[in-house]
Amino acid sequence: MKVLVLGGDGFCGWPTSLHLSDIGHDVTIVDNLSRRAIDLELEVDSLTPIRPIGERIRVWKELTGKNIEFVNLDLAQEYDRLETLLINERPDAIVHFGEQRAAPYSMRDTRSKRYTVDNNVRGAHNVLAAIVASGLDIALVHLGTMGVYGYGWSGSAPIPEGYLTVKVPTPDGDIEREILHPANPGSVYHLTKTLDQLLFAFYASNDQIRITDLHQGIVWGTQTPQTALDERLINRFDYDGDYGTVLNRFLMQAAIGHPLTVHGTGGQTRAFIHIRDTVRCIQIALENPPARGDKPMVFNQVTETHRVIELAQLISKLTGAEVALLPNPRREAAENELNVSRDRFLALGLNPTKLSEGLLEEARDVAERYRDRADTTKIIARSVWRQGMETSPDLVEG
Numbered sequence: 001m002k003v004l005v006l007g008g009d010g011f012c013g014w015p016t017s018l019h020l021s022d023i024g025h026d027v028t029i030v031d032n033l034s035r036r037a038i039d040l041e042l043e044v045d046s047l048t049p050i051r052p053i054g055e056r057i058r059v060w061k062e063l064t065g066k067n068i069e070f071v072n073l074d075l076a077q078e079y080d081r082l083e084t085l086l087i088n089e090r091p092d093a094i095v096h097f098g099e100q101r102a103a104p105y106s107m108r109d110t111r112s113k114r115y116t117v118d119n120n121v122r123g124a125h126n127v128l129a130a131i132v133a134s135g136l137d138i139a140l141v142h143l144g145t146m147g148v149y150g151y152g153w154s155g156s157a158p159i160p161e162g163y164l165t166v167k168v169p170t171p172d173g174d175i176e177r178e179i180l181h182p183a184n185p186g187s188v189y190h191l192t193k194t195l196d197q198l199l200f201a202f203y204a205s206n207d208q209i210r211i212t213d214l215h216q217g218i219v220w221g222t223q224t225p226q227t228a229l230d231e232r233l234i235n236r237f238d239y240d241g242d243y244g245t246v247l248n249r250f251l252m253q254a255a256i257g258h259p260l261t262v263h264g265t266g267g268q269t270r271a272f273i274h275i276r277d278t279v280r281c282i283q284i285a286l287e288n289p290p291a292r293g294d295k296p297m298v299f300n301q302v303t304e305t306h307r308v309i310e311l312a313q314l315i316s317k318l319t320g321a322e323v324a325l326l327p328n329p330r331r332e333a334a335e336n337e338l339n340v341s342r343d344r345f346l347a348l349g350l351n352p353t354k355l356s357e358g359l360l361e362e363a364r365d366v367a368e369r370y371r372d373r374a375d376t377t378k379i380i381a382r383s384v385w386r387q388g389m390e391t392s393p394d395l396v397e398g
């Protein structure tokens with residue numbers, strides 16, 4: 001299968017590109033390298049020493065003989081080039097990771113809010129419009145997020161995979177309808193993912209584009225079998241307050257002897273998935289697309305749910321690190337239940353990596369190994385959801 005991986009230089013996109021290439025697909029990465037530019041803007045770097053995209057691709061070819069093409073293109077700004085690329089390359093499928101993905105970054109200031117909306121919504125719409133304009137039957141797999149559902153909206157009822165069956169009262173009695181699960185975004189970033197859903201619903205219905213939207217949980221872990229083949233293929237590991245996802249941040253904090261920074265009471269329950277399972281899920285989604293004319297197929301791409309404080313305690317037990325409770329910069333419930341339906345991937349053969357199996361390896365092989373590269377001034381989240389919620393420097397010190 002010929003696959004374009006949009007955002008293929010990023011944390012999820014790079015290991016996915018290697019995995020798909022490894023199993024025999026013809027992969028082209030499309031990326032404008034904006035994530036690397038944001039590192040420069042924030043004056044922070046991946047904990048792991050990631051190499052430039054050209055070198056990554058050369059090393060992959062050297063080790064495996066497999067070719068990956070790279071196109072530097074901005075999905076939001078360069079529509080004509082995107083359309084021409086589709087017409088020339090004639091891909092069977094597109095995997096779309098190419099969005100600004102940090103909630104804290106999206107709430108940083110007015111500029112980053114506007115950038116996140118312009119980049120993500122325009123990019124997603126350009127991809128859909130270009131698929132239609134190409135006249136080709138290209139299946140689209142998009143990375144959404146569990147955050148589109150919000151947290152705690154339906155109490156302890158399980159979050160369904162995308163759609164909810166509701167009863168609509170009419171003068172002739174109730175009728176049943178299946179609707180998109182109500183959107184309940186908690187940040188501008190999450191808002192863009194809820195807007196993406198409407199774009200997908202329209203284009204699936206109007207143009208019969210085959211679309212799969214994967215509502216992914218928080219990804220943890222760093223390496224996959226392919227990125228671990230050679231240090232020059234290593235995946236990125238974000239630990240800073242904006243981009244570092246919670247579990248990876250804790251692991252790195254433990255490795256450098258920094259207290260594990262928990263926001264609020266840590267009673268927030270979140271959904272997780274290991275990067276090794278992310279790449280398998282993408283493969284499964286590509287192999288099982290919806291039919292033309294179907295509504296977008298939604299999968300909840302999560303394997304476990306945990307309270308943040310429990311994760312901190314687990315890592316504290318493993319490493320001896322202290323736990324520090326900081327004021328929560330986000331507007332969110334202090335505690336929530338999270339019960340997620342996730343039957344589809346399991347039914348299609350996913351065999352998840354458990355937190356209990358992967359944590360030690362991650363702490364040892366990544367966080368410990370590269371801890372000298374950490375800049376401790378970048379650990380604390382600086383973005384706040386509303387003015388006046390700034391994190392107190394006293395508490396930051398733990």
Ligand SMILES: NC(=O)c1ccc[n+]([C@@H]2O[C@H](COP(=O)([O-])OP(=O)(O)OC[C@H]3O[C@@H](n4cnc5c(N)ncnc54)[C@H](O)[C@@H]3O)[C@@H](O)[C@H]2O)c1
Pocket residue numbers: 006007008009010011012013030031032033034035036073074075076077096097098099100101119123143144145146216217218219220245
């Ligand atoms: N990492 C997670 O925990 C997580 C969780 C849920 C969902 N997701 C989703 O998965 C996708 C990938 O996440 P990630 O962690 O790999 O993020 P990332 O920032 O590491 O990678 C995104 C890639 O897309 C590229 N990109 C962004 N805008 C672009 C544009 N306009 N044109 C071309 N390329 C562009 C960036 O340069 C980067 O390489 C995102 O859509 C994200 O919302 C990630």
